[in-house]
Amino acid sequence: MTTRTIVEGIRDCLYQEMEHDERVMVLGEDVGKLGGVFRATEGLQDRFGTERVVDMPLAEGAIVGAGIGLAVSGLRPVVEIQFLGFGHQAFHQIGQQAARLRYRSQGTHGVPLVIRAPFGGGVRTPELHSDAFEALYAHTPGLTVVAPATAYDAKGMLAEAIACDDPVLFLEPLKGYRLVRDEAPDERYRVGFGRARIAREGSAVTLVAWSAATQVALRAADELAAKGIDAEVVELRSLVPLDTATVRDSVAKTGRVAVVQEAPLTGGFAAELAATIQQECFYELEAPVLRITAPDTPYPLAGVEDLYVPDADRVVAEVAALMAVPA
Amino acid sequence: MTDDAVVDALRYMTLARTFDDRATSLQRQGRFGTFSSVRGQEASVVGAASTLDPSKDWIVPQYRELPALLRHGLPLENFARYFMGNPAGTAIPDGVRTLPIQISLAAQLPQAVGLAWGLRRQGGDGVVLTYFGDGASSEGDFHESLNLAGVTGAPTVFFLQNNGWAISTPRAAQTAAPTLAGRASGYGVEGVVVDGNDLLAVHQVTAEAVDRARAGAGPTLIESLTWRAGAHNTADDPTRYVDPGVAEEWSERDPVTRVQRYLRARGVLDDTGFDRLAAQCAAEVERALAVASETPTACAESLFDHVYASPPPRVVQQRAAWTARQEGAI
Ligand SMILES: Cc1ncc(C[n+]2csc(CCOP(=O)(O)OP(=O)(O)O)c2C)c(N)n1
Numbered sequence: 001m002t003t004r005t006i007v008e009g010i011r012d013c014l015y016q017e018m019e020h021d022e023r024v025m026v027l028g029e030d031v032g033k034l035g036g037v038f039r040a041t042e043g044l045q046d047r048f049g050t051e052r053v054v055d056m057p058l059a060e061g062a063i064v065g066a067g068i069g070l071a072v073s074g075l076r077p078v079v080e081i082q083f084l085g086f087g088h089q090a091f092h093q094i095g096q097q098a099a100r101l102r103y104r105s106q107g108t109h110g111v112p113l114v115i116r117a118p119f120g121g122g123v124r125t126p127e128l129h130s131d132a133f134e135a136l137y138a139h140t141p142g143l144t145v146v147a148p149a150t151a152y153d154a155k156g157m158l159a160e161a162i163a164c165d166d167p168v169l170f171l172e173p174l175k176g177y178r179l180v181r182d183e184a185p186d187e188r189y190r191v192g193f194g195r196a197r198i199a200r201e202g203s204a205v206t207l208v209a210w211s212a213a214t215q216v217a218l219r220a221a222d223e224l225a226a227k228g229i230d231a232e233v234v235e236l237r238s239l240v241p242l243d244t245a246t247v248r249d250s251v252a253k254t255g256r257v258a259v260v261q262e263a264p265l266t267g268g269f270a271a272e273l274a275a276t277i278q279q280e281c282f283y284e285l286e287a288p289v290l291r292i293t294a295p296d297t298p299y300p301l302a303g304v305e306d307l308y309v310p311d312a313d314r315v316v317a318e319v320a321a322l323m324a325v326p327a
Numbered sequence: 328m329t330d331d332a333v334v335d336a337l338r339y340m341t342l343a344r345t346f347d348d349r350a351t352s353l354q355r356q357g358r359f360g361t362f363s364s365v366r367g368q369e370a371s372v373v374g375a376a377s378t379l380d381p382s383k384d385w386i387v388p389q390y391r392e393l394p395a396l397l398r399h400g401l402p403l404e405n406f407a408r409y410f411m412g413n414p415a416g417t418a419i420p421d422g423v424r425t426l427p428i429q430i431s432l433a434a435q436l437p438q439a440v441g442l443a444w445g446l447r448r449q450g451g452d453g454v455v456l457t458y459f460g461d462g463a464s465s466e467g468d469f470h471e472s473l474n475l476a477g478v479t480g481a482p483t484v485f486f487l488q489n490n491g492w493a494i495s496t497p498r499a500a501q502t503a504a505p506t507l508a509g510r511a512s513g514y515g516v517e518g519v520v521v522d523g524n525d526l527l528a529v530h531q532v533t534a535e536a537v538d539r540a541r542a543g544a545g546p547t548l549i550e551s552l553t554w555r556a557g558a559h560n561t562a563d564d565p566t567r568y569v570d571p572g573v574a575e576e577w578s579e580r581d582p583v584t585r586v587q588r589y590l591r592a593r594g595v596l597d598d599t600g601f602d603r604l605a606a607q608c609a610a611e612v613e614r615a616l617a618v619a620s621e622t623p624t625a626c627a628e629s630l631f632d633h634v635y636a637s638p639p640p641r642v643v644q645q646r647a648a649w650t651a652r653q654e655g656a657i
Contacts, residue, residue, distance in 0.1 A: 025448075051448065057478055062437040062471035069387075069441020072426070074449060077441075097434050100634075104427045106418035107633040141642075142634050165636035194639060241639030 001183045006148070006176050009155035009184050010040045010116070014078065016188045017162050018048050021076060024162060025052045027063060028080030028116075037082055038118060038177055060090035064115060068098050068167075071113040076162055083129040084119035084171065085299075091136070098167040099142035113167045114158070120212045120262045121309045122175035124302035130174065131299050132263035134210075137169050138239045138272070146193055146238040147171040149214040152184040153237055156191030163190065173212035180215065194241035198250070202232035205256040205319055208247060208273055210236040213260045213310070220260075220315035227316075229323055239269055247273065248280050255286035255327065258319050262309050265293040286327035292318050328377070328530050330595045336377050336526055337586050337596075338604060340369035343394035344583060345608040346403070347557075349616065350410060354561040359410040363391050367524075367556025368490055370582030372458070373398070374529025375486045375551070378537045379456055385424040385446075387439035387457040389432070391488070395458070399425050403611060407619030414629045415622050424453075433459055433466035436485070440472050443540070444481035454540045456484040456533070462493025464507055470514075473548060477515035482540035484533065485516075485548040488523065490555040495568040508550035516546050523553030524582045527589075556581070627653045 004012065018024045026041055026048075032055040035042025045053035056063045060081055067079040081087050087094065098111045121130035138145045144166055148154045154172065161168040173180070199214055200221050209217040214235045221231040234250050236243065251257050257277055259270035274289040292310045300308050328336070343365050353359040365372055368391065376386065376395035386392070386399050393406055400423040408416030409428070417427055426442075429435040439457035446453040463469060464487055476483045487507055491498050504510055511518025517539065521532045529551060536547035554577040558565045565574075590596045596604070627649035631642060638646070 057471070057474050059467075059471035059474065061468055062440070062475045065434065065437025065468065065472070066441030066444065066475055069438040069443070069455075070445040070448075071441075072438070073442050073445025075445045092431060092434055093437065096431055097438065101427070102636070103633050104417050105633075106414065108419040108421060108423075109426065110636055144635070144639075242641060244641075 002186055003181055004151040004155070004184045005178050005181050006151045006154045006172065007038055007040050007178060009151035010158055010172065011042060012184070013155045013158040014041060014044060015047070017159055018044065018052065020188065023074065023076040024078065025054065025070070025075055026078050026080070027054045027056050027067060029056060029058055029063070029082050031055060031080050036080060040116070041080065060086055061093050064090040064093035064098065064113075067113045067115070068093065068101065068111050071111045072101075072109050076112055078114040078116060078162060081115060081117040083125070084117040084133055085128045085131045087117060087133060094167070094169065095137065095140040095143070099140050102166065103142060110165045111167045112165050114161045114170055115167065116170045116172060118172045118174045118177065120174050121299060121305050122212060124305065125174070127301065128299075130305070132261070134171060134239060135263060135267060135269045135272070138269055142166070143240065144168040144193060144238070145171070145240040147173070147211040148237055149173060149176060149211050149235055150180060151182050153191050155184045156189050157193070157237070159188060160190040160192060171211060175212040176215060193238040194243050195237065196243035196246035197235045197237055198232065198246070199235040200231070200233040202230040202254070204230040204254055205232070205258065205323060206247070206250040206254045207231050207233045207258050207260055207315070207319070208236065209233065209260045210239065211262075213262055216310060216312050216315060217260050219312035220319065223312060223316045224319060227320065229319065231319065244276055244280065247277065251277055251281045252284045255284055256322055257285070258290040258292055258315070258322060260292045260310055260315055262294060264296045265291060266296050268293055287322055287325035290318060290322050328527055330590070330593060332377060333526065333586065333590060334595060336373045336530075337583070337590065338608070339373045339394040339398050340583050340586065341604055342397065342403070342608045342611060343369055345605070345612045346393065346406065349612055351561060353410075360412055361560050361562050362410055363560040364557045365391050365393055367577065367582070368488055368553045369394060370526040370586065371488050371523035371529055371551040371553045374526045375456060375458070375533040375549070377530050378534040379454070381424060383424070383451060383453040384537070385426075385442055385453060385455045387426045387435045387442065387455055388428055389435065389458050389460060389463065390428045390430060391460075392458045396425055399423060401425060403615035404618040407615050408622055411619055411624075413619070413622055413624040415624070416619070433463040433468035435459070436468050436472035437475065440476045440479065440481045440483050443476075443483040444479050447482055452541050454482045454484060454537050456486055456537070458486045458488060460493060461487065461489040461491070461498050461501055461507060462496065465501055473511065473514040473516055473546075476546040480543070480545045482543070483546040484536045484540055485546065486533070487548060487550045488553055489550050490553050492555055492559065494559045494563060506550060508548055511548035516548055518548045518550070520550045520552060523551030524580045524585065526582060526586050554580070
């Protein structure tokens with residue numbers, strides 16, 4: 001076990017998987033000598049060469065599209081979209097092409113492609129870098145969408161993504177890249193998809209979160225505890241496949257639930273959870289499902305992003321109000 | 328091309344034309360969905376495909392290249408199933424080196440480059456030939472792909488069929504570039520223009536491009552100048568935009584007639600030979616249509632199978648619910 005940041009967990013995984021399997025290659029903008037703008041691929045080109053760690057032309061559609069072809073040819077490409085905000089430039093290749101080639105060939109051509117993309121805000125990026133568009137992708141059949149929140153999961157889930165025979169969108173929390181630090185084994189291991197994690201046990205209210213919002217929920221839970229409100233935090237880890245059982249069990253225990261996401265309200269993944277919870281736990285609910293989200297406005301300039309992304313104070317205030325709703 | 332190879336090419340051209348005619352009439356009867364015919368472009372499509380070795384080369388198609396895919400090993404009944412709306416029609420048998428028909432214009436191009444690149448990286452000498460149209464060449468994917476192919480040297484042959492139209496938009500409205508092949512040089516890629524209604528010429532330039540790619544000398548963009556003799560698809564009405572005089576001129580260059588004239592002049596086939604070929608093709612089309620009609624479609628599983636290698640629990644639950652509903656349990 002070594003204490004690592006999320007970036008280090010990712011780098012460690014890429015290194016070990018490339019070491020282990022010749023077919024794994026890394027492609028993206030600036031992933032070579034620079035090691036990626038977040039250094040997630042640092043040192044890989046030195047070790048594995050320019051054939052396997054490729055600085056690509058600046059064209060997201062071609063990066064993902066070529067990744068599809070490489071995958072069909074028998075390789076295991078891991079492509080990096082520098083920021084998910086620029087995933088729109090590749091959305092047709094991800095959502096329309098990679099996600100349905102298996103279906104469109106009736107099983108003959110799977111696409112074992114990993115698309116890594118940092119997303120979410122809180123680090124004062126320039127415009128268009130910080131959007132949290134996970135719901136667009138979760139709404140795309142054929143795609144697996146995962147969003148680890150810890151270094152342990154980042155390392156183990158990336159290994160799982162590389163082993164997966166289908167395309168995986170691997171979302172990395174911009175904010176947590178270096179801030180989050182936890183124990184992760186040195187050796188290779190995998191963390192399977194579709195199992196949510198109880199990040200904190202509690203009995204009075206459930207906070208559901210994923211990626212960087214998990215840290216917000218955990219901080220809020222500490223503050224709520226100081227107010228005598230015992231919050232449980234469920235961290236999803238993967239959106240597709242979704243572990244509804246863990247969410248359901250937690251809500252059955254607490255009777256109240258707030259979903260915390262960085263993305264805007266309308267049509268977000270929190271809406272999917274709210275609908276699922278009311279469908280599956282209607283009689284256990286003591287109050288309506290609460291969504292704590294960004295407003296339905298574009299991700300703003302850095303000077304006001306703290307107003308935009310839900311923070312612990314907001315979660316505490318909104319959850320306190322939720323607790324006041326009579327059962 | 329040897330005489331045998333030309334006869335073989337003529338067989339695929341005739342097969343496509345026979346299928347086209349049947350497909351159009353079946354669409355009118357409501358038994359086929361929307362269908363895009365290859366009529367007029369057979370020499371272009373088949374001439375290019377005839378240079379490939381199906382045991383190692385790949386075709387990454389658009390949607391108008393049925394005879395090329397047939398030659399590469401896709402069963403004719405799969406096309407019939409596809410246009411009957413049966414998901415079984417999208418199946419690609421193992422070992423058939425093609426991607427599915429592409430509907431999203433130009434989206435296949437970066438995939439072709441990646442595939443070619445991957446084959447090369449794994450030590451093979453397979454080449455990828457990808458088809459697309461003049462309309463598709465305005466998409467960003469075209470430019471991104473040509474650029475990437477140039478940079479990587481991936482053994483890709485970009486086969487642009489300039490058939491004069493993107494539905495009703497004429498070539499002149501698509502781009503101000505004097506030739507489409509001329510764009511290749513901007514990406515460090517070889518570019519050539521060929522008479523797409525001349526089977527032998529298409530075969531020749533494509534063979535050179537394939538050899539070059541196989542030898543590791545890089546990608547080529549071929550602009551095949553041809554003419555879409557029919558409508559864009561069965562939902563289209565070209566009389567609204569095509570000048571009948573121009574259509575008439577092109578009909579004099581009909582690729583099938585040209586090949587027949589050539590084979591006749593060389594004494595390889597005569598009327599009896601052409602008739603026999605036509606009868607074989609008609610029989611093959613009828614057989615495929617019969618097989619396709621007998622393929623069951625209406626099962627709920629066909630919605631769910633082959634979406635994921637291991638489906639997520641929600642998809643598993645939904646599949647069970649759909650099956651139960653179909654069986655009348657719900
Ligand atoms: C991305 C995309 N945009 C629009 C369409 C609708 N569409 C189908 S065919 C077509 C014209 C295609 O022209 P071209 O690429 O020249 O090929 P052709 O049909 O002439 O062979 C259009 C606009 C589409 N299929 N995909």
